[in-house]
Amino acid sequence: MSDREVEQEKIKTEHSECGGKYVEMVKKINDNMPCEEEFYDLSELFKMLGDSTRVKILYALSQGEMCVCDIVELLDVTQSAVSHQLRLLKQARLVKYRRSGKSAIYSISDDHVYTILSMGMEHISE
Amino acid sequence: MSDREVEQEKIKTEHSECGGKYVEMVKKINDNMPCEEEFYDLSELFKMLGDSTRVKILYALSQGEMCVCDIVELLDVTQSAVSHQLRLLKQARLVKYRRSGKSAIYSISDDHVYTILSMGMEHISE
DNA sequence: CTTTCATATGAATATTTGTTCATATGTTTA
DNA sequence: TAAACATATGAACAAATATTCATATGAAAG
Secondary structure, eight states: OOHHHHHHHHHHHHGGGGOSTTHHHHHHHHHHOOOHHHHHHHHHHHHHHSSHHHHHHHHHHHTOOEEHHHHHHHTTOOHHHHHHHHHHHHHTTSEEEEEETTEEEEEESOHHHHHHHHHHHHHHOO | OOHHHHHHHHHHHHGGGGOSTTHHHHHHHHHHOOOHHHHHHHHHHHHHHSSHHHHHHHHHHHTOOEEHHHHHHHTTOOHHHHHHHHHHHHHTTSEEEEEETTEEEEEESOHHHHHHHHHHHHHHOO
């Protein structure tokens, strides 16, 4: 009996306590549950959007590419703080950048980011 | 001169240092910038999705309503932890619940939540 | 009315995270 | 090459957060 089957048995038996109304459904969901890593990645993605400084940066960049000092002006945040957050956003591949002379020009890395942001904005305006 | 106008002047003058290529754009964006509160709410929303326990809970509930002990079975998390997280999700109005006998039955509070989740999942599978 | 089951919650703890400060890197201009 | 500017980064600190443990509440069954 595989670990998975053992787990299934556990659900069938132990779970019957609380009415058992949802046991079958839970069993079915359990079979199609995304793996740990997917949930981790998903939460990491949202975590990046879960800070107001970063969300402001992303909003700004959603209006067009700009350099770090533009962002510093636009938001009321230290250059250092912006730079640290940009590094995180870059690591998460939510933004990309290129150098142009003394400046570093940042931009949103793909449209998905913009879509998720808009979805969020739509949601909160209710 | 209003505070806003003073701010505008600051952008025009101080900002000209770094090339000035984006000054006009930044000025324009600054005019249409959502307020602090909106950014706060937006980041709070995403913060709720930015934890793997909560994201698992929401995924589970996206498959259908279920009681706390179902969630505990499905995820590998303590009943206490689930309960604490459900409280946060409830406060953020991402889930709602009703009582049924001894059980508390939770469900996703509206379709937006499901949409945002799906968007996220789509994004990470690249 | 006492016991049992399902859920909630407060306090404590450990970890994560964001900002600040100082300073380093890299690029242009004088 | 030195000075000025734009950005990046390491270390330290403070604040926020997630889990655990113990226990409380609340509902149903005996």
